[in-house]
Amino acid sequence: MTTPAHRPSRRHFLKAGLGLATVAGLAGNWPQLSAFAADMDDFIRGPAVPDIAPQQLSPHVWMIYSRDGFPTPENKGMMSNITFAVTQQGVVMLDPGGSVQIGEMALRMIRSVTDKPVVAIFNTHYHGDHWLANHAFEDAYGKDLPIYAHAVTRREILGVQGSLWHSLMARWTNQATAGTRIVAPNNEVAHGDEFDFGDLTLRIHHYGLAHTPGDICIEVVEDALTHVGDVAMDRRIANMDDGSYVGTFHFYDELEKNAPSRIWVPGHGRPSGEVLAWNRELFEGIYENCVRAVEDGADMASARARVLADPRVAGKAADTAGFDTNIGKYVSLAYLEAEKEAF
Structure with a gap:
């Protein structure tokens, strides 16, 4: 694994035009060094991600589509769809993306649709291409912004998976995601939980191990649409390293029975009414x-x-x-x- 992007190396200090004497002088004053490191965190930052216009999927739901399914230096880590719902109370994010730069692009695109603030984020699972952009939204709306995930997902982001995905995304993109820091979910959700955003109800579905042990799918009740995260994908094989085929079939059965939807929105690929059927086959x-x-x-x-x-x-x-x-x-x-x- 590479050195996490938010820890500047000696090479980075020198690249910034700072000599060893400067660093040595700071070393005697830890508060000053900490502030300096924070400034460097802002300085050592990957490039901006080009804008991708949102597409409206239903009366309330929009998606910023990712044409790529894998991270590269060229796409700067933009490899998963970003979905958001515009509600009476504000904007609700359903997976904000994989870096602070991607999150900043998403914020620009949301503002092209509505001037309402973001009032909540849902992270569907712990793979970093779906949640590392939490950073941008915390910067924009503060640490009290509710970020929801299953208990397993929150625990893993706070633990090994959070650090692993932070490092992997930087490496796979040749440091294009540099400057992103880990912002973990601050609220836990469970199967059956419902969230009332005025004119829109979100219902949480979790049926055990599928793509990961902590997957949630989010039913947008009034729009007959369900965001399935990576439980199912379109024209891409869902990563099963942390998952189960048997568990995935069970998850599909329960979703089809309990979340009747005209549109299934995957984390990767195009949304449609056929996403579950395609992946199941x-x-x-x-x-x-x-x-x-x-x-x-x-x-x-x-x-x-x-x-x-x-x-x-x-x-x-x-x-x-x-x-x-x-x-x-x-x-x-x-x-x-x-x-x-x-x-």
């Missing part, structure tokens, strides 16, 4: 073939061949981002889960 093509391979005593290589031959999978290969480089890993995870379920 792909995952069933992967997982069911791995189950049969385990039942037949076949090895993982055989399972992969079966998966790639399944029309539910093969038919999606051409237009699924990262398919060729990731399908092997997802088959491996499915095979291991199938082995575990068999015992």
Whole structure:
């Protein structure tokens, strides 16, 4: 892992035109050094993210669409959709993005739609491309701005996952996210919680382990729309390193039963009424073939061949981002889960 971007290195000090004597002089005065470090945090900062015009999805909900599914120096970490609802009481963010720069871009775009303040943020899970932009909103609205997440997500952001994703986003983007600091959720939510924003009700759905152990999906009740985070994606295989295929199928069943929606809004890809069905078919093509391979005593290589031959999978290969480089890993995870379920 790289050195966290908010800790200036000796090279950064020298690059800023500061000699060792200056640093040595400051070292004798810790309060002064702390203030200096804070100034450096502002100085060592990645570039601004270009504006992306919001698209209206429903009467209350808008989305800033990310065309990319993976972070690069070129996209500066803009790899996940940013969704917000304009309510009677103010703007509610449903995943604000992956850096302070992305959050600042989102704020500019919100102001092109409404002059209402942001009154709440919801973080759907602990992968940093969805929450590191909390920083920009805290800067704009203060530390009392409510930021909601599942208890697991909050704990992980305060712990290992927060530091890991902070470092990864900086590394993957060649430090384009530099200057971002970790701002964790300050409120916890649970399944069934409802939030009244005057003319709009948000309902929280959590059905156990899916993409991560702490996923929440947010139903925008009056608009018959549900923001699903990374529980499902469009034209991209959802990362399953922290998740479960079986748990994801259960999550889909419960969402379809309890959050009837005309539009499912994914963290990656285009929103539509078909997002869950598309993802379910792909995952069933992967997982069911791995189950049969385990039942037949076949090895993982055989399972992969079966998966790639399944029309539910093969038919999606051409237009699924990262398919060729990731399908092997997802088959491996499915095979291991199938082995575990068999015992």
